[in-house]
Amino acid sequence: MSTKEMNHLDKLEAQSVYILREAYANFKSLVMLWSIGKDSTVLLWLARKAFFSHVPFPLVHIDTNYKIPEMIQYRDRLALEYKLNMVYGQNTEALKNKQTYPDGTIDRLSCCKNLKTDALKNTLAGTWPRWRMDHNLKKYVPDEDKEPYTGVIVGARADEEGSRSKERYFSPRDKYSDWDVGDQPPELWNQFKTDFAPGTHIRIHPLLDWTELDIWEYIERESIPVVPLYFDQGKGERYRSLGCYPCTFPVKSTAKNIKEIIAELKTGKFKNIAERSGRAQDKEDGGLETLRKQGYM
Amino acid sequence: MENLIDKAKKLFGGETMNIDLMPKMNIVVVGHVDHGKSTLVGRLLADTDSLPQGKLDQVKADCQRNAKPFEYAFLLDALKDERAQGITIDTARCFFKSKKRQYIIIDAPGHIEFLKNMVSGAARAEAALLLIDAKEGIRENSKRHGYLLSMLGIKQITVCVNKMDLVSYSEEVFNQIEKDYRAFLQQIGVVPEQFIPIAAFHGDNMVLKSDKMPWYKGPSILEMLDQFKKAQPPENQVFRMPVQSIYKFTADGDDRRIIAGKVETGKISAGDDVIFLPSNKRCKVKTIEGFNIPAQKSVAAGHSTGVTLTEELYLQRGDIMCKLDETLPQVSSLLQVKLFWMNKRPLVMGKEYKLKIGTAKVSVYVKKINHVLDASNLNSAQKTQVERHDVAELVLETKTPVAFDLTGDIEATGRFVIVDEYDISGGGIITSMIRDEQADVRDQVVLREQKWDFSIVDRGARAKKYGHQPKFILLTGKVGVDKKTIAKEIEKDLFESGCKTYFLGIGNLLRGLDVDLDKKARGEHIRRMGEVAHIWMDAGLIVVATASNLNDEELRMLQEVVSRDQVMIVNVGKNEFRQGLVDVQLEANAPAAESVKKIRALLTEQKVFAV
């Protein structure tokens, strides 16, 4: 009665789907962060797997206003096509007052803090305005709902960057979004922490076990649409990780499609180069770890 | 020593090898403190060329400068600080590779929350290396960790007898430790793959076979690791799928009602007869569902999937979906278990905890502590509580019965965790089932369900036509509190709003159905009332029944006879039932209209009218 053996992508998928369903079964006010990048797009796809083509929670995007324009077009195209409950938030004050790295005088890390970390915190908490896609009007309208989102699904991978590999699938943060690395709850036999003191927030990481190569192989297998910025458009460069245009730089590569990206990763070309090396903010003092302690994802 | 490293590098290193391509295996390294875990890990990293360039020499030079002996533990510490190479190692995991695959060591040793992390990691670990110091011999944690590994279900265990250099590479010392430790493992049902004599610090039998121990004919550590097998999901066992959720997403005209879950064992196909336990509901699988996959007729262990049924049964998360013609899981409220405890607060008797098994979550109490094991000698200590890092054998009592398998039969549905307040605090395995007071009735009900001959008109269709689900509303309380008036008023109220409903006083059965029974055969009278109600409910009715002076066990029996989630227990007057058993509490002399309103509200809340 033997069926086809599960390959490593099948296993990763089954586990991620299981985690997503556990999250949905246990948390009322659940959202998924969608950065438009390849990881969170795979996550979105896995949600459609888990819920049989539906996505039963809002997708939240933090719009820094400096995202590469193709990213926003792509976001809205998929939002309409998949009928997503699409919500975005923004630090309108900082943008208005030019407290940004590109337009102001502040450094990259502070800009990240303003446009991403603070915007994210306040969008999740409901303390700043949110905008929601109106599928009839096909455009964003101010969102009436001000309820805080307490369960947040994120596409972090353990192999991506050092501090992330201390995570659990279900990782609690206290009221202040603080993260106690030393005292992570045990997770055994697919039983996750789903009971919380009031005020606790939870981050859920269904992609923890995936690698960059897994992500691309899965994108290929499932034919998941991705932003074309990941491919070389003839200039001999492409983005490996997507972010804001003033701080994200392409890598040298002639990979023109998913197949070629996979082939390129397999040659070990980037073996000793961190995936986020095109992200300037990581390189500043303290970098990503500081950002993450503050609640960056 | 350097020579050996160079040789190993030539064999196992490879500048162009891309680790992303290789199959991966998670392993865990355990053992008593100072028996050499860090050394083993550090040495494996070094000998497989998995360290950042120059790191080893740098740490050695640092040690020399500070006039302290080099330790591999320092190397691991230094790696933790290595920011640029953050992708290679940190406190939680580190990587090394053989020719065959990449290994991920879960949690480098030495962490304060070691046990918690080891347990979290090890739950996903596929193999374990357990270290014993040849000179010091078997110590408390050698045994404790061995015991934990067995409870965690890690089957591939290799015991490394370390620091062989300190015992002159003596075969006798090695053999003695192997003999003693094997005997210990046998007591807990573990058969280790191999015992390997090593000197981790010097690299003996780590990657290459050592010439210092010609008497040892087995594999080196790395060779052994490469012999470990990747587990495949157990497809050849009976089918088990704990129900994660029931989905009905109506967007875009989707009218599928999908029972979602992960197939833990076995295989299910469209057309199979299934039963959901412990709620005892039977049905047939209509389709296997999925997104962006070709249509499939069946699905096997390991997959997260979903099925639709031929009928719209009322189901809940937590039940286990099983195949009717296969061995079914046990159902009981009493469990004999082995457990390990991780919380600073001890596990005590009399306190309410939550038990999570599969997708079910129920209240649980410690009924009896058989003994707390002293892991160092497996002797039992008479304790009245289970402290952090203790391993114990207990009897647990759940508030409502749960479905489970014995760990020996099916792992996935035979192990559980215990939640104390908000934290997962203990884990355990079920070693045997204890029949509780309802076991006989339950057996009979399972048989009844298996043999029940269903009509073409299914339960869902009936509910749709009648505008409500079936329900058993049972009013109880002392003799003299006016239950019947309330019951009849409910019946009238439901009837007038178009429901199919019927009043049943237990006395109505006495001179008919129960005429053969002795008046004192209370239990049987009550069981028969339950069976009558069950038939009416199968016919789609809301049955409103009364019976005086019922006790906890009698209520539980009725819950078994009539499915638990279809029973609403209403107590009139003083409530002396066990907490949580009564759904609606009414005052003895409250106006009937008010009581009817309360019950109605709960029926609505329980979605009885939502069809």
Ligand SMILES: Nc1nc2c(ncn2[C@@H]2O[C@H](COP(=O)(O)OP(=O)(O)O)[C@@H](O)[C@H]2O)c(=O)[nH]1
């Ligand atoms: N002589 C000798 N000492 C060893 C060997 N392996 C480890 N050690 C020493 O034993 C001590 C404890 O080792 P460590 O790896 O820190 O143990 P852990 O606490 O289990 O991680 C250290 O001083 C090591 O250098 C060995 O093979 N031979």
